Amino acid sequence: MASASTTPTAVSPDLEMAGKAVGPFLFGAVQLKTATCDRSITAKKDAFGNAGTLVLEQFEAVAVSMEDREEIIGRYLEAGFVELPRDSLKDDDHARFRLDRLDPSNPFVWEHEVEVAVGGRSLVGSQRKVLAAKLTSLRAELDSGNIKRARRKQVEKMIDELESGLLLRLTVELNRRSFVMKPLLTVGTEVGTLLPLGYMSQLVYKVVPVDPDEREEGDDDSLFFTLLGADDRQVSFLFSGGILGQRTVTDLEDGLAHHAWFQNRKSSEAPDTAPWVSRRVYRELRDQGESSLIVKWGREDVPIHIAAKGSEELPLVVLGEERRFPTLVAETEKEDRLWILEDQDSPLVLKMVEEEADLLRTIEEVRKLDAF
Numbered sequence: 001m002a003s004a005s006t007t008p009t010a011v012s013p014d015l016e017m018a019g020k021a022v023g024p025f026l027f028g029a030v031q032l033k034t035a036t037c038d039r040s041i042t043a044k045k046d047a048f049g050n051a052g053t054l055v056l057e058q059f060e061a062v063a064v065s066m067e068d069r070e071e072i073i074g075r076y077l078e079a080g081f082v083e084l085p086r087d088s089l090k091d092d093d094h095a096r097f098r099l100d101r102l103d104p105s106n107p108f109v110w111e112h113e114v115e116v117a118v119g120g121r122s123l124v125g126s127q128r129k130v131l132a133a134k135l136t137s138l139r140a141e142l143d144s145g146n147i148k149r150a151r152r153k154q155v156e157k158m159i160d161e162l163e164s165g166l167l168l169r170l171t172v173e174l175n176r177r178s179f180v181m182k183p184l185l186t187v188g189t190e191v192g193t194l195l196p197l198g199y200m201s202q203l204v205y206k207v208v209p210v211d212p213d214e215r216e217e218g219d220d221d222s223l224f225f226t227l228l229g230a231d232d233r234q235v236s237f238l239f240s241g242g243i244l245g246q247r248t249v250t251d252l253e254d255g256l257a258h259h260a261w262f263q264n265r266k267s268s269e270a271p272d273t274a275p276w277v278s279r280r281v282y283r284e285l286r287d288q289g290e291s292s293l294i295v296k297w298g299r300e301d302v303p304i305h306i307a308a309k310g311s312e313e314l315p316l317v318v319l320g321e322e323r324r325f326p327t328l329v330a331e332t333e334k335e336d337r338l339w340i341l342e343d344q345d346s347p348l349v350l351k352m353v354e355e356e357a358d359l360l361r362t363i364e365e366v367r368k369l370d371a372f
Contacts, residue, residue: 022061022172025099025114027075030063030170044179048238048246048267050228052181059174064120064167066132069094072168073118081116092169093119105202105224106369107240111177120169135162184229184236184248191230191252192346195318195325195366201227203348204365205239205275210358223262225275226369235276249273254280256303259296260352260361272296275349275363277340281306282347285330285340295336295354305333314339314350317365325350 018035026032037059044054065072073095077083081097088096101112138159141147147155183199190198197203203225208215223243228236236248243264249255255271255278277293284291285308292303309331313324327339327350339351352361 018059018061021057021059021174021176022114025116025172025174026061026063026170027079028065028067028072028170030065033062033064035059035061046179046181047244047265050181050184050246052179055176055178055180057174057176057178059172059176061172063170063172065170066167069118069120069168072170076116076118081114084115090117091119093117104241105204105222107224107226107238107244108179108181108369109176110179111175113175115173117171118168119171120167131162131167135159138162181228185231185234189230191227191235192341192343192348194343195316195341195346195348197227197230197346197366199227199229200369202367202369203275203363204367206362206364208360210353210360214358222364247272249276252276252278254278256281256292257294257296257301258349259294260349260354261296275361277338277347277349279344279347282328282340282344285328286342293332295332295334299334299356306330306338309337311342312339316350316363317367319367327351 018037019032021037022035037057039058040056042054042056043051045051076097079099081099084096084098090096095118097116097118099114099116101114103109103112138155142152142155142159190196205223205225207221207223221242223239223241226238226240228238228246230236233253234248234250235252236246238244238246239262243262245262245265246267247262248267248269249272250269251271252273255273257270257272258274258277259270259272260274281291281293285306289308291306293306294301294303307330309329312327312329314327315322316325317323326342328342330338330340332338335355337353337355338349341348341350348363349361350363353359354361
C-alpha cells in the first residue's frame with residue numbers, strides 16, 4: 001500500500017482528508033506532491049422518499065515515485081483496476097485505470113469511483129539508484145538548516161526539476177456520493193434485549209438452496225438488512241445486495257404474515273414481519289406450543305398451523321465475535337422449519353427452511369454499519 005509524505009509541496013485545507021481518501025491507491029513508495037478536496041452538501045430525498053443530505057466529495061492527489069513503471073501498473077491490475085482505452089490518456093500519461101468501489105452491503109454510498117493515471121518516465125535500476133542518491137543529498141541539504149536563502153531556492157528548483165522530469169507520476173482522482181439519512185420512527189429505540197438492534201445495525205442474510213449439491217461455488221446470495229429506526233410496534237430497514245428496497249414492518253407485535261421475499265426497488269409498509277416473526281406468534285409457541293403463521297410463497301394468504309418442536313443453540317457472528325444464541329425450533333403444517341431467537345422483544349428467525357421453495361435462509365452476522 002501507500003507510503004506518502006506528510007509534507008507536500010502544495011497543500012489544501014483538506015489535505016488530511018484527501019490524503020486519507022486517496023492514500024490506499026498510491027501504490028509503491030511515493031512522495032505526495034499535492035492533494036485537494038471539494039465537498040458539497042445538499043438536502044435530498046432518496047428513491048424511497050426518505051429525507052437526508054447528499055454529500056458529494058471529489059478528491060485528487062498527485063505523487064511521484066522512483067519505482068518501476070511496469071511493476072506499479074501490474075499492482076493496479078492485481079488490485080482489480082481496469083485499464084482504460086488509449087484515447088482516454090492525457091498529457092504524458094502512460095496508462096489510466098478505473099475501479100468501481102461500490103459496496104453492495106452499504107446502500108448509502110451511491111457512487112465510489114477511483115481513477116488513476118500513471119505518467120512520467122520509467123527508470124532502470126541503475127538510473128533509479130543515481131537519482132535516489134541525488135535527491136536524498138539535496139533534501140538533506142535543505143533539512144540541514146545551514147543553507148543560505150539563494151542556495152535554498154536553487155536546491156528547491158533542482159529537486160522540483162528532477163521530480164517533475166524524471167520520476168514516475170501517479171495522479172489519483174476519487175469521486176464519492178453518499179446519502180446521510182435521518183433516522184426513521186423513534187430515534188434511539190432499540191429492538192431486542194438478548195440481541196439489541198438499533199439505528200444502522202445490519203443483518204447479513206444468506207439465501208441458498210437447501211440441497212448443498214445445488215449451490216454454486218463462489219455465488220454470494222447475501223442480502224443486507226440495515227435498520228433505519230423502530231418504535232414499540234414497527235421496524236424499518238433497507239435491504240441491499242443485488243437488489244435494493246425498503247420495508248417497514250408495521251405490526252411486529254401481532255402480525256401473522258412472514259413474507260421473506262424482497263422485491264427490487266420497492267418500498268413497502270405492511271404487517272409482513274420477516275426477518276422476524278411477531279411477538280405474539282413467538283409468545284404462543286413458547287407458552288402454548290402452537291400458533292398460526294402465514295408463510296407467503298406462492299400460497300394463499302391464510303394462516304397455517306405452526307408447532308414448537310424444541311430448542312437449539314445456533315452460532316451467530318456479532319460485531320466480529322462468534323457467539324451462540326438459544327432458538328425455539330418450530331415447524332408449520334407445510335413442513336417449513338424455523339429457528340426463532342428466544343427474545344420476546346425481537347424474535348428474529350435466525351434460520352428457516354422453506355419446504356416448497358427448497359431454500360435455506362440464515363442470518364449469519366450482525367454488525368454496525370459505518371455508513372458515512
